[in-house]
Amino acid sequence: MxxxxxxxxxxxxxxxxxxxxxxxxxxxxKDGERALYHALYPARHALYSSDQFAQSCGLPASPxxxxxxxxxxxxxxxxxxxxxxxxxxxxxxxxxxxxxxxxxxxxxxxxxxxxxxxxxxxxxxxxxxxxxxxxxxxxxxxxxxxxxxxxxxxxxxxxxxxxPDLPKALTVDDLSIPETLDFSNYDFTLAGEAHRWGDYTVGEMIDHVDGVTVEEAEHMMATRLWQNTAKVHFDTSARPDGSRLIYGGHVISMARALSFNGLANAQMIVGLNGGAHANPCLSGDTIRAWTEVLDKTDTDKPGVGALRLRLVATKGGEPFKLKGEDGKYLPDVLLDLDYWALIPK
Amino acid sequence: MxxxxxxxxxxxxxxxxxxxxxxxxxxxxKDGERALYHALYPARHALYSSDQFAQSCGLPASPxxxxxxxxxxxxxxxxxxxxxxxxxxxxxxxxxxxxxxxxxxxxxxxxxxxxxxxxxxxxxxxxxxxxxxxxxxxxxxxxxxxxxxxxxxxxxxxxxxxxPDLPKALTVDDLSIPETLDFSNYDFTLAGEAHRWGDYTVGEMIDHVDGVTVEEAEHMMATRLWQNTAKVHFDTSARPDGSRLIYGGHVISMARALSFNGLANAQMIVGLNGGAHANPCLSGDTIRAWTEVLDKTDTDKPGVGALRLRLVATKGGEPFKLKGEDGKYLPDVLLDLDYWALIPK
Amino acid sequence: MxxxxxxxxxxxxxxxxxxxxxxxxxxxxKDGERALYHALYPARHALYSSDQFAQSCGLPASPxxxxxxxxxxxxxxxxxxxxxxxxxxxxxxxxxxxxxxxxxxxxxxxxxxxxxxxxxxxxxxxxxxxxxxxxxxxxxxxxxxxxxxxxxxxxxxxxxxxxPDLPKALTVDDLSIPETLDFSNYDFTLAGEAHRWGDYTVGEMIDHVDGVTVEEAEHMMATRLWQNTAKVHFDTSARPDGSRLIYGGHVISMARALSFNGLANAQMIVGLNGGAHANPCLSGDTIRAWTEVLDKTDTDKPGVGALRLRLVATKGGEPFKLKGEDGKYLPDVLLDLDYWALIPK
CATH class of the missing domain: 3.10.129.10 (Hotdog Thioesterase)
Incomplete structure (x- = not known):
């Protein structure tokens, strides 16, 4: 009972x-969740940081x-x-x-x-x-x-x-872009980098260089903020090894934020083609990230292009190594994410 | 000097x-304190999570x-x-x-x-x-x-x-209920559980199952947020054992949030009959909670009943064990709280 | 590439x-950053805590x-x-x-x-x-x-x-004071202490007594909130000793907040004359603070005086000890800051 x-x-x-x-x-x-997001991750994409910057891109405010x-x-x-x-x-x-x-x-x-x-x-x-x-x-x-x-x-x-029949990737027609989005007057200096859509080539690899060593208090605060209640993230007695498994989404957000260094203008995520949490992430791991440019396409919005990116998070090892000879993810790989982002042309 | x-x-x-x-x-x-509360505790009661849900209960917004x-x-x-x-x-x-x-x-x-x-x-x-x-x-x-x-x-x-002469418990006449509160159109699906006032019986015991292992950074952030400055919560040199005593209110909020699982509809706390911090809580403890239904009463607001609940927080041990043969709290018991909550009928 | x-x-x-x-x-x-600031530091100066208090001091709201x-x-x-x-x-x-x-x-x-x-x-x-x-x-x-x-x-x-030629300190004419600031109706009870401008004497030393033991999760959240991306604050592999260097500004904010106890009415910081991060601060250090009154001056705003204060943060040792016989900062000194604050007369 x-x-x-x-x-x-x-x-x-x-x-x-x-x-x-x-x-x-x-x-x-509200704004409290935004501030916490920026405290928990090194998030710096200008569209999500400044109301004025977002307005200069045709949006009413920073989403x-x-x-x-x-x-x-x-x-x-x-x-x-x-x-x-x-x-x-x-x-x-x-x-x-x-x-x-x-x-x-x-x-x-x-x-x-x-x-x-x-x-x-x-x-x-x-x-x-x-x-x-x-x-x-x-x-x-x-x-x-x-x-x-x-x-x-x-x-x-x-x-x-x-x-279900699940296509491997979304096409540009599948992407939903805000009606008023306009990158014609995009300020690359305020955004932090000069690289635009035309500067990225399919097959290009980017090492985002920076790393963050993650802590228990942080991933628990993040995971609670999303009202995600899975025991394994909070309770050291929920797993035989006494460790708390870090919510996979924490790794996604950390890697995405780290990718600012090299992809500062890949402002909006509009599509998630696929993703795998390759290995568990635990407190004390140092998360790093690298990106492979998988595809690129134009859009019908002024000044707006799209990049299809593979974002890989690791907890060590060399960048650009993903799988072993057996076709399995290497033990240091945490995340393999395939997404579409909007970037000024 | x-x-x-x-x-x-x-x-x-x-x-x-x-x-x-x-x-x-x-x-x-403001909203920042709300967001932090939801990051620090697994708080999910719908009335405090959604403006629209609160409005459907007769309130102008989510308090x-x-x-x-x-x-x-x-x-x-x-x-x-x-x-x-x-x-x-x-x-x-x-x-x-x-x-x-x-x-x-x-x-x-x-x-x-x-x-x-x-x-x-x-x-x-x-x-x-x-x-x-x-x-x-x-x-x-x-x-x-x-x-x-x-x-x-x-x-x-x-x-x-x-x-002072302190009655053991408040009566329904002592409880102050917001004038416009109305649970007649309460949405149990959005709230997360189907159990209403009539489903709880006096003497019923509820094991809230989930646990959270607490961290120093979290309890200090919470305690500072309330501008509570007691040294023992912040300064490892303030106690002979070098540990930081966790503010008792941190345990109350954690246990109350954990009680969502089984008491998701016990939305508003309106009365605190009594409470004891039975044993100190320290970083690394895994807080769990159980509840005993002590009393129930009707109210004069539409669809609104009240439950008197004993909320017990523990750091281990079996649920539903409170005191030893000597009448003292068992060493794993952290909190024994007696409160009134409002719940839809 | x-x-x-x-x-x-x-x-x-x-x-x-x-x-x-x-x-x-x-x-x-916005308000989220304010709430996080108050969760990360024991900040209690009333002007920054209450809109009504700020309004009673001539400001439109709490900055x-x-x-x-x-x-x-x-x-x-x-x-x-x-x-x-x-x-x-x-x-x-x-x-x-x-x-x-x-x-x-x-x-x-x-x-x-x-x-x-x-x-x-x-x-x-x-x-x-x-x-x-x-x-x-x-x-x-x-x-x-x-x-x-x-x-x-x-x-x-x-x-x-x-x-560049850098004067050692700002003078009162250098200080920019909000046009409408007025401490004539200042409420010392609500502010937390009775000491006013006239109660402080040049040369006076104040031990702020309280200490806070700092945690990795806290300083990283603070530093990210300011979008400060220096590797040494986040990545344990960035320094040979595997430790994360705490952003010097975290120590400034912690010491300033601790100085409430003795300087609760030193409400607004208006000038920074100089500052040195004397020694690195690491997680686990217990930050304490002391102040020396260096100078005081009147201002042209009603009821508003100014104090020039040396704020010293330490991680141990005795208060009021700053430098050794060799003229170098003692190893326990973290910060030596020289600033001007506004205080009611």
Whole structure:
């Protein structure tokens, strides 16, 4: 009885393809969340730092950092999607659909779009398409995520296998760019670097040089701020080794912020093609980042180009090394993220 | 001379029954404090997370978390009440009298309502009734607290003993409920749990399951945010063992936030019947919480019921164990708090 | 090629006397930064804590803490001035020229005003006058700073030596005091101490008594908040001993906040005469502070006096000890700061 009122989370057999999960708790985000984001990560992209700079790019004010939107929308899904997850397997088809402004209230929904029981009969893969909405029910973000979830009862029958068809990358037509965005009068001096869209070539590799050694207090504050409640991030007794696993999104935000050094003008994240958390990150690790330019494309907004970038976070080792001869991620690789960013031409 | 201008704090013989202490420093609280609260504690109660949710409950916007009010009002009393305190002995008759909104400015006053010298002649117990006011001189909180305070001069004569009569618990008539609060259209899905007032029975025990291992940086940031300056929380040389004692209010807020899992709808704290900090909490402790339902009552506001809850925080051990055969708190118990919360019917 | 797009920083031979460096990235500061400042430091000066208190002193609202202005303006200079710095040698002629309000956007420029190659031929001293502006191009702060910077090429010719003439201290005529500031109705009770301008005497020493043991997570959050990116503050592999050097400004803010105890009414910092970071500060150090009253002067604003104060931060040792017989700072001294503050008469 004592545990009757607490959330035990969903198990694999609790998901049905086609059902919609309405996640709690809506969250109003304001300037406090922005300031904390800038205290937790070395975030310096000018569009998210200065109202005047954002106005010079055609926006009414400086929006909240794109990854704040991601973390808040994601955090709400944890109690319904990943409380009993064994592993977060991947992301696809992530699209930022509208900027989030201080004062907006965000909520999330997820549709179950795929299920596949593993051959061991103990776990299965759940595919969800998660959508974040603001207080006007405008979509601000959607993305597909798939996780491996435990079964409650190993004898429960396997559901019909449904695996969604997920394109490897978004095309420029998939990207949602704010209607008024205009980089024609972009101030490269204030932004911090002179490199524009035309200066980047497909195949180019950029070592972002800087590193940050991460601390327990920081990743817990970040993860709580997004109301992500997964035990492994907070409770040293939740893992056999007594360590706290750092929320993968903390590594994403850290690597993205570090990438300012070399990509200061890659201002807005608009698409997430894919991503893998290659190895766990723990307190004391020093996160570094490097980028490979995967693709580039023009857009229909004045002065605005797009770069498709592979952002890799490591905790050591040499830059530009990703996988071993066995095709597996090297042990020092933390994150392999594939995203689209908008940059002035 | 060098220390002539610093505050040495008051000693037992400096207090007179009936006098009022006007505490410094007034504090304007805004969205930044709210964001920090949500980064420091896994706070998720929807009324304090979303303006729209609060509006659906009849409030103009989302107020600041009730414990922010408590911590700020309490913090101001430290330089005048507990700088030379040996122990914080208890709370009683705590009443939240008005919500605090971003932009409000809080200040505190305390009336000395009791004095009792201890038989050892070295210390005494001081009882104060502390009141928090906003910028319009509206009372936002009042509570009684008693602390054991050192004497400056052991030979100073004992004052006349005055011990206030403190009822064990507030009744429903004592509770101050916002005039417009209305839970008739409460959205249980957005709030995160389906359990309503009628689903809780007196005597019911709830294990909140989750745990948080606490860090030095976090409790210091929290305690400074409330401008609580007691040395033992910040200075490793202030205690013989070199450890920093975690502010008891940090444990209250952590336990209250953890209680979301099982009490997600116990939205507003309106009364504090009593509380004891049973054992010290130190960095590295993993805080868990359990609740016993002590009482329940209806209110005159639409859809609003009240639960009287015992919230116990521990740093290990089994849930639902509170005291040993000797009647003393078990060594793993950190907090024993008795409060009234409002919950939809 | 991989590092072609990252900022390698400027070396000694890259600076020319008379040139102006336009620093990136502008930053809009709001209530979130204020709340973080109050969480990171035990800041309690009433003018920066309460809108109503500030209004009673003739200001429209509570401005952001003076040191927030300093840190943000300073942080922007790091990528252009001190990325290859060996040492931060000194400050002079610092003047706070206008309050900064929540919502203001700050940017920085630096003029190179002096150059002097060291006799070893490997390094040189660069003198810059840095100015901070708000979104209306109003100057909010200016100060001179000199740093020792590495040469890229030791064989590069030495520039003509130019050493600016820097007076030891600002005079009252140099101080910029907000036009409407009025301490005639100052509330000493709410401010926390009774000591006014007339109670301080030149030569007086004040031990601020309290101490704070500092943590990695805190100084990194602070330093990131000011978008200061110097590697040594974040990356344990950046120094041979594996420790992270704490940003000197963190020590300034901590010492200033600790000085509340004895100088609660020294509300506004308006001038920085000089300053030296005497020894490195590392996580685990317990920062304490003491003050010597160096000078005092009247001002032309109602009820407003000024004190010139030496603020010394230590990590141990006895108060009031600054230098050894050899004239060098004692090893426990962290900071020796000389500033002007406004205080009610």
């Amino acid at each position: 004592a545990r009757a009122k607490t959330n035990k989370g969903r198990f694999f057999e609790d998901y049905k393809v086609g059902e919609t999960l309405h996640h709690a708790v809506p969250r109003t985000v 909240l950092d794109d990854m704040i939107t991601f973390h808040i929308v994601f955090g709400k899904t944890v109690p319904d999607v990943s409380l009993n997850a064994v592993a977060n397997l991947g992301y696809a088809q992530g699209r930022w659909l509208a900027p989030v402004w201080p004062g907006d209230t965000l909520r999330s929904e997820s549709e179950v779009i795929g299920l596949k029981q593993n051959s061991n009969g103990k776990t299965g893969v759940v595919y969800v398409r998660t959508t974040g909405f603001n207080q006007n029910d405008t979509k601000v973000l959607e993305y597909v995520r798939w996780v491996m979830v435990r079964k409650r009862d190993v004898d429960a029958p396997a559901p019909e296998t449904v695996v | 060098a220390r002539a201008k610093t505050n040495k704090g008051r000693f037992f013989e400096d207090y007179k029954v009936g006098e009022t202490l006007h505490h410094a420093v007034p504090r304007t609280v 600041l978390d009730d414990m922010i009010t408590f911590h700020i009002v309490f913090g101001k009393t430290v330089p005048d009440v507990s700088l030379n305190a040996v122990a914080n002995l208890g709370y009683a008759q705590g009443r939240w009298l008005a919500p605090v909104w971003p932009g409000d400015t809080l200040r505190s006053e305390s009336e000395v309502i009791g004095l009792k010298q201890n038989s050892n002649g070295k210390t005494g117990v001081v009882y104060v009734r502390t009141t928090g006011f906003n910028q319009n001189d509206t009372k936002v909180l009042e509570y009684v607290r008693w602390v054991m305070v050192r004497k400056r001069d052991v030979d100073a004569p004992a004052p006349e003993t005055v011990v | 991989a590092r072609a797009k990252t900022n390698k920083g400027r070396f000694f031979e890259d600076y020319k006397v008379g040139e102006t460096l336009h620093h990136a990235v502008p930053r809009t500061v 952001l803490d003076d040191m927030i202005t300093f840190h943000i303006v300073f942080g922007k200079t790091v990528p252009d001035v001190s990325l290859n710095a060996v040492a931060n040698l000194g400050y002079a002629q610092g003047r706070w020229l206008a309050p900064v309000w929540p919502g203001d956007t700050l940017r920085s420029e630096s003029e190179v005003i002096g150059l002097k190659q060291n006799s070893n031929g490997k390094t040189g001293v660069v003198y810059v006058r840095t100015t901070g502006f708000n979104q209306n191009d109003t100057k909010v702060l200016e100060y001179v700073r000199w740093v020792m910077v590495r040469k890229r090429d030791v064989d590069a010719p030495a520039p003509e030596t130019v050493v």
